[in-house]
Every structure is written in C-alpha cells, then in structure tokens.
Amino acid sequence: MAGNPKRTSRAPSRWGYDAERLPAALDELGGPEGGKVELPLHLAWSGLRVFDISDVKLLLGLYRIVLNNGSRDDFVEYLNPDLLIRYWPILRKMLGRGVRVPWEETFPELRPSDSAVA
Template sequence: MEPPSVSELRRAKFARRLPAKLSELRGPSHGTVRLPLHLAWSGLTEFDLDRPRLRMSCYRIVLGEGLHDDLIQYLDPHLLIGMWPTLRTLISRDLRDVWEEAFTELPLGAQAAA
C-alpha cells in the first residue's frame, strides 16, 4: 500500500476542520475583526470587513489556517458564498476542492466563471 500523497494529507486536514453545514458559521458580516496570532501569525491581524480587499484577505487566512472553531467564529455564510467565485481562485486547490465537495451552496468553477 502506498503512503498518502501530500495532497491527500492536506485535503484530510482541511476536511477535519469543516463545519457540518454552512449555516453553522457565525462570523460577523461587517465591522472590524481582529484575528488571533495562531491565525494571522505574519503581518496584518486586524481586518475591516466593510473593505472588500481586507475582507478577502481575512477569509483567505481563516480558510487556510483556521481550525473548526475558528471557521465558525470568523466566517459568515452569506459573505463566504458571495465571495466564493473570487476567493476560490486565491486559495489552494486542495482547500477549494474540499469546500466545494462539502458544500453545494458554493459555486463551482464553471458557475463561478459565468
């Protein structure tokens, strides 16, 4: 039996962190968010969600670095769905695939490009 690939290991890590449903996400939809150092360990830690570029940066960090409870605390389901067509191009393929396989609410590649 072959050992799992790096991609398989990354996907498993991301999948373990997922909420059961997007409706479990309870993050703010506007205002300023201050991410803890275990998430934003390099650079900016405070994000104004009312500014699109900062909101996108915040979501990239939380999706890539966040544990289950971080995803619940910092992500808003409506913002995530609305931002997904752009956000999906800014995160790793493994992370994108895990989220899109788990949540049919997120637009897939062909839908996002339309």
C-alpha cells in the first residue's frame, strides 16, 4: 500500500503536541519583558520556580519549561513574543522535535534562515 507523499500529519508525540495547542499568532503572547516570574506548580513541580528574566540562562530555562510543559494559556501568560523570537535560535536546540516543529511550522518568524551569510 503506497503512502500519500503530500501527507503532513503525524501521530502525536508523547513529548510534543500539535499546533492546536499553540496560540493563533505570536502577538497573543503577553509574557513579561523583564522582572521575576514565578511559575506555578503545574509547570515547575521540581527545582527552581522563580526566574529573573534579565539573566539569559534563567530566561532560557523558564521558556524551556513553559514550551515543554505549558498549555496555550501558559504560553500566553509567560512567553513574550519579542524574547521568544530573539532567543529561538538557542531555544530550538534545547527542545525536542515534537515541540520545536509545531512552533516553527505555525510561526514562520521562528524558522531558521536558509540564507545565513557567513
């Protein structure tokens, strides 16, 4: 039985999620640009829960937790569109394919540039 070469849907990953979990547009994201953020227990149930966004390592940790474990409401509350775009080249390396691919397929501004100039 031959498969349809145009088929793009995949079985849901246990480590990822489908695009329906994402906001419709990045401008729906209303996360803070600075300050400290305390994540609720449903996102950060072990370890650090308060993140100072001015510290890039902490910001990346916060975004990784939210991207991996969050719901649409969590994305809207904790992710800032400008920071997400700015740090996506680093974040995408920290995320599994099941998380990274839906974000990049839904939001072209997060896709890596094929024409990077050296």
